[in-house]
Amino acid sequence: MATIQQAVRTMLTTGTTLSSGSPSVPDSRVTHGYRLQESALPAVTYSVDSRGDASTSGGIQESTITVTSIANTSEDALAIAAKVRSALATGTYDTIPIDAVIVTNETLQPETIGLSDEQEPAQAVTTATIYWRP
Amino acid sequence: MPVTPRPCKNCTLTADAQAIIGIVEASITLTGDTIEVTEIATVDRVHIAGMRSGTVSGTVFYDQGDNGVIKLEALIKSGNAVSFVFTLHSGATYTVPIIMTSWSPSIAVNDVVRASFSGQFAGECVIA
Numbered sequence: 066m067a068t069i070q071q072a073v074r075t076m077l078t079t080g081t082t083l084s085s086g087s088p089s090v091p092d093s094r095v096t097h098g099y100r101l102q103e104s105a106l107p108a109v110t111y112s113v114d115s116r117g118d119a120s121t122s123g124g125i126q127e128s129t130i131t132v133t134s135i136a137n138t139s140e141d142a143l144a145i146a147a148k149v150r151s152a153l154a155t156g157t158y159d160t161i162p163i164d165a166v167i168v169t170n171e172t173l174q175p176e177t178i179g180l181s182d183e184q185e186p187a188q189a190v191t192t193a194t195i196y197w198r199p
Numbered sequence: 200m201p202v203t204p205r206p207c208k209n210c211t212l213t214a215d216a217q218a219i220i221g222i223v224e225a226s227i228t229l230t231g232d233t234i235e236v237t238e239i240a241t242v243d244r245v246h247i248a249g250m251r252s253g254t255v256s257g258t259v260f261y262d263q264g265d266n267g268v269i270k271l272e273a274l275i276k277s278g279n280a281v282s283f284v285f286t287l288h289s290g291a292t293y294t295v296p297i298i299m300t301s302w303s304p305s306i307a308v309n310d311v312v313r314a315s316f317s318g319q320f321a322g323e324c325v326i327a
Contacts, residue, residue, distance in 0.1 A: 119260075120221050120222050120223060120259075121207045122212075122218075122220050125260065167309055169309045196311060
């Protein structure tokens, strides 16, 4: 049986919303929880932060998800975050119906460069509330 | 015998035999009036039981394609009294004829569409 984590990944990778155009995030760079530090950019990580009953009957679930768009520049991170907004769409993914998706917040952590040539990539963090049925 | 906490996820509500699903919260309130029968020269006020009544209310996810929502919308327009059955847990039901008195779909930023409803008892509430 599919999990909501699998379903969210399928939602993000369905079609070519993230992988087409520039900046492009191939499906293989959409990962749950984390990415390896030296892995290629841009990339997207996501997590399902909560799950709870949303109704007393009918089995409707409410979850908060966080999607982090990671790129070398803020401009690219924001461009990917805009694609993420498009990818966060209602539908049935891995047999799990996601009935409502509400983007509730988006923040940007700009790239930082240290005193040497070290760099931390930019991260655009998108938070959404989803309603779904197991 | 110890009290057994019952999870709300096993509760159900039907209106005119139509299951209302997508319930965010719901309640049923039974009220009883009292009649004062204090006599002159007594110190303590005395009351006896008077008329009984009650109300129901709740909030549901709004979806006009859902049969439960369709039923509630029809009831607020018709004004007909129909049987509401609250099942609080297995074998515990409150059954009462209800006239819908309000129906209020609402929207809010960063939320899904919900609708609240309320109704007035139109007769006896049977607790079984």
